[in-house]
Amino acid sequence: MTELIVVGVIAVALVVGLVALLRWTVGAEVRRAKVLAQGEGGTARILGWEPTGVVHGGNDILRFALTVRLHSEDREFHATADRLVRPMEAPLFQAGMQRPVRVLRDGERLVVELE
Structure with a gap:
């Protein structure tokens, strides 16, 4: 009986981890595509950047x-945006440069994507 409980807990943990991973990777791409397709155009001046610690x-x-x-x-207005940079x-x-952006209003929140 305890083996069955342990296997069930491990299975649930794996499923939750897989769902979280898919939401984080695929969900981010879907969100980005939506902002780029539906968002309002603008210009951003880069104030600086920092690594997120994530590599793709x-x-x-x-x-x-x-x-x-x-x-x-x-x-x-000030905002942050994450972007994969090759x-x-x-x-x-680089800091000080201007780049095109798209901004999508999500209720009170603004979602900003660098083009």
Whole structure:
């Protein structure tokens, strides 16, 4: 009986871990695609970045601190955005540079993606 309980607990832990992994990887790609397709255009100035500690396909995912200005508004706001950056792309994402962004309003929250 205890073996069955242990096997059940291990099976549940594996399923929960797999669901969390899929949500974190596939879910992030789905969210990004939605923001890029439906989001409002703007321009961001990169204030700085830090590594998230996550690597995907040998490439680092970095968290960028940004000042964003939407094309439809005259005000700026601060935001963060995570993005996978390949070593060849690194010169395009330096502090002080401007990059296009897409912003999607999700209730009170704004979701920002660097293009």
